[in-house]
Amino acid sequence: MIKQLLKYLVLIHGLLIINVGCTKDVDFGQVNDIVLTPVVESSLIYINEPTSRFLVEGVEVSVIQDFVNINIFQETFTSSYLIKAVLFIETNNTINRAFIVQVDFLDDLEQLQHTFSFSSAASPTNSPIVTEHEEVFENASLERLKNTTKLVFTLKVLPGEPINNSTPGRIILKSKGSFYLNIEN
């Protein structure tokens, strides 16, 4: 009986040893090293209008302006992880008038944080004049971007041949933002 008992004990013991298992060196602390670096790209503003849109009751309007309130840069996620932003604007002008695009970045107190503008030449033959502008926000300019709560867009049509309802052409503006994130502990 005792001999039998011993036999069982040895067997069970053996099986338990197999099951206890060994481990090799692992370091779960490595999880703190995780870095995610996605680049999020988004359409922003656009314009696609015929010449007639620059007339109000037959009278030419040379400056068009509006603003957008934005709070995306105030959010903790953006303010902590955004490391670079690139704003890319492309205009396609077929109107025989030059124009200037200006974007102003204002903070809560309506203080100017950043501004840029670029111009597009007139298109006398109504063939497309493509103008590209890239605005990069890094370091100090990125910080100013993060202070921004209001964007003011201004489209100034520069003096030239007067526009009427039959003036051919369009102004097309496309824009996108690339947001570089660096998400880590």
Next chain:
Amino acid sequence: MKRICLFFMLISVLSWCQNKQILYGFSEIPQSMLLNPGGKVTNKGYFGVPLLSQIHINAGTSGTTMYDLFANDGLDFNLKLEKALYHMQANDFVTINQQLEVFSGGFAYGNRFEKDKYLSFGLYQELDFIAYFPKDYAVLAYEGNQSNINKVFNAGHFNAKAELISVLHVGVNKKVSEQLSVGFRGKLYSSVMDIDATNNTGSFVTVNGTNNFYNHIFNLDLEVKTSGIASLNNNGATSESAIKDLRKRLFLGPNLGLGVDVGFTYQLTKQWMVDGSLQDIGFISHSKDVENYKVSGNYVFEGVNPLFPETGVGQTAEDYWNAIEDEFNELFKVDTTQTAYTTWRPVKLNASLNYAFGKKKYKDCNCLRDESGYQNAVGLQLYGIKRPKQPQMALTAYYFRKVWNGLQTKVTYTIDSFTFYNVGLGISANLGMFNFYIMADNIFQYKNIYDAQSVSLQVGFNVLFKKNED
């Protein structure tokens, strides 16, 4: 976003499954009746040692192992993470299955001459969890959409389910003829907690647009259903009251369900035998303490036109802005509902073909000893479980041997979603009336448990009333 990503990365390396290939058909262990109610009965009665009669845990991953990621090998963790991310597919999964038998017992009954029926019963607690690797979410979090223009991110990759239940069961096994035994087990499920996120569909894609560079197309239909969780998060709930509440639910909770197991054993010849079973054909109805979270909507965003807003009739520019903001808020708004829902238990299939051989040769005749059985058996077992995306299957070949009277061993070799070289070993020992069993699969992985694709362990103690003690 980072936390969610990390969570899924982590659970994808801590995973469990629920095939009990070693226990299946191991008729010397009473708990094998839970896998096939129509299995062979080899005792005339038993009871499990309360809380110790079956402890089952089972671990594995169909994707990357813990060691692949966390080895202290000086390699850049982010490179390892990247490798794991691109190596794993949306059908890679993690499942956790854990069971603890609270009590169990059984006894043979019938007429005076032949006790050809067997009644078994018990209560066990089960935790079941499965999560698929949300690949497209991980890629989006890792790369963003810039390098993925035109790639359709599948919102259905978020697919997970977790349930904590208790199961009260009674089963009957009947020997219909010398060849055939059939069995049936009725189950009453009591849900302690449930989370169900298995019906998610939708997509997100960035395509080249007409008015602007891109159109961002959102099409989301996501829902997470829960029961038994909202009340625990209530402000009034203390940890003490929560534990009390949970304990109550383990017996007869507010959300109940019904299910059955069926099975049979058929002796083809003296040496050939087939058997099969279906477990957990059943449902749980969740109507109390339900809280569901739903995000759904369609929206195409191409940017905004601040200078010439396309205002509708009577719409001001401000209305235009508000409309865009509302669209986004509506799209990502989480609707909370208390709608009752029903979950289906994961149905499990087991079937096997067995060949017994090698009768024991007696040195001296002991005619009282019931040694009609063969000493060895080999066989093939098929296992399948219905899972939210697709069934998971496993094929096992085994060798069974009675080493001594009262000591049986079984060695298994299993091919499944986790690995092609899973060797398992089980042992059942009787000492007097006392039965002890222990079984583990993937035993060769134990030299480095973190590198195992799956590991499982079952252990239990019973008190048996043997047939040959009649």
